[in-house]
Amino acid sequence: MKRSRKVVSVPISAIKVLNSRNRNRARLKELVRSIGTLGLKRPITLSKRGGAYDLACGEGRVEAFTALKQADIPAILTEASVEDCILMSLIENIARRRHRPIELVSEIGRLAKQYTAADIAAQLDLSPDHVRGITYLLKHGEESLVSAVERGIVPPTLAVEIAKAKTPKLQGVLLEAYVNERHTSHQIAKMRKLVEQRHRGAMKAQYADEQINSAALVRAYKQETSRQQLVSRKADLAQGRLTFIVNALKKLLSERMFASLLRQESLDKLPLPVLRRISLAGES
Template structure:
């Protein structure tokens, strides 16, 4: 499925002759910034199009890259826009458009990840998708796994960077068993897959997933179950496991603080080091540390 892309030529193309292959919603503030930049300094990079004659034989073009720039030009009242005209197939045009979107920070993650699924459905295997999009094979495999299982809620969290992909896969691998999910979370914490805010975010995503289902668009609250002794035990055990994680995190933080306090005490005992800090204007400490490092009282 490889294709040699011919070197394109720069042309002034009428905007009304350009069709958008992969339209996407755009943040209003970001779009206004694009319009302002083009109005102030002009178009720094031309859009990319490929010829696609209409059924009546008239010349038309398919937009490959530069939807925001084209819309900004249109908003400024321009009828034509500088464009690099290349010869590519519909599939390669889609891939080029998807690749540009992947490079953007503000692209909607679920729509972007669905694009990876579309490439897969068109017959591209994980390795080829990775090569064409610049993603690693493991990432593509993980995304396709979540997509095939309908885990939209986890996909959005991964796409926004709230939780890492390997942690999301561990959650999915645990199924719907609450204890297995908690065990997966604990293992992810202990192995360093989830740290700090990511652990909190993962818990929130799991709670929404359990309540609203894995789908974002069609999630509906699950029917409440009758309170039984077994359900109360499960809730209690869940809270116990959560508290254990909190305690473990607190103990780790305490150990690190003790190490920092001990190290700083030894450093400040060295007069040469203290003199150097004063000379560089770095002789102050946060109050919390100063009370423990510079006083003779207890450290914690």
């Protein structure tokens, strides 16, 4: 898309509005009054198409000039497709006002039918993850979670993790857990996986009959996290001990008297895994 910064005067009658919207009449009157008094502060944006012009940005300004009985309007010309002009028009409308979440969700859903998440994110100054989250929820028909996002209860990325839960019951519990303690998306994902793993495992019958609630879920998550941390610490300790033993054995084997003693006791043939460990220790 190429845009010239040169301002030209274009006949209003030659302008085609591609994405017309209903406008607040009070705001239009205010715009007419402002332009009539101070003049046009920002030219509209057009893309020339044959002998006419497609409007990309500035429908309100065109309406104001028409109300002021003006035949021409200052414009900046850009080389853009019809689709890009429509997108620019939508983006301008979004950027002009502070959107409530419900409005932003609606706009993203409409744009997602034609544009990628990266394109929408760049134009709306949002993160691609935010846009992908909204489109995922809309695509999978998660009306309740979309409503939660619209009301600002949960961010879209976290709502996606909740939407991946296999039952509405678990979705509700995860949502409650977030609202009560503000867990991260990563933590919510781990809680969901924890429940699903237990349902698939040997304790399936117990958990299938269990009345799961947010407090029990958070408690189980914390217990599992503590268990994993303990396992990690034990693994680190074992690794440290193994490294010490391998290095000590390597040093002892380098002593001729010790090697001779091993041969006398018929202990000079070490297991292959031990030899590999010693070899790797030597390389490091």
